[in-house]
Amino acid sequence: MALKVELKPHERIIVGNSVITNTDQRARLLIDGENVPILRERDILTPETADTPAKLVYLAVQLMYISPDPQTQHGTYFNLVREIMTAVPSSWPIIEGINNHIMSGDLYRALKEARKLIAYEEKLREQYEATHPKGDVSSAA
Incomplete structure (x- = not known):
């Protein structure tokens, strides 16, 4: 099952062993995968x-x-x-x-x-x- 994530401008998220930083606009991501660790910046x-x-x-x-x-x-x-x-x-x-x-x-x-x-x-x-x-x-x- 896919996870929908909306990122605020410049918000970061960890997906697997990668840190993804959003640009200067809101973004919506659809993350599909099994047992991939995902952490939003507020939870890090x-x-x-x-x-x-x-x-x-x-x-x-x-x-x-x-x-x-x-x-x-x-x-x-x-x-x-x-x-x-x-x-x-x-x-x-x-x-x-x-x-x-x-x-x-x-x-x-x-x-x-x-x-x-x-x-x-x-x-x-x-x-x-x-x-x-x-x-x-x-x-x-």
Whole structure:
């Protein structure tokens, strides 16, 4: 089944192991193929933008997804997951979902599940900041 993609001006997309950059006008693409990794620019993380533990997990899964040999990223991924599980055990249900998709070979779904981990991490950070306002030194004593 073909995938229809509409690109904004200058938007990039990864198709297989190629990066395609649109010109200065909107473009519509029809991509037909089996098991070809496709990532829109908004779904791509770089080492520079992966600035939290959950984003690093996403980056590792992303690299598995676009790699011809996904197992090369397994060590990195599982080390990152171990660190997150030690710090935030409540993230286990999401990580279990990511793991299940990785082990079944469905890396696109693993990537989608990793997005949930990023959202969960953000929620925890917001909760922490709400209960620990900056400049509040009363709890530091």
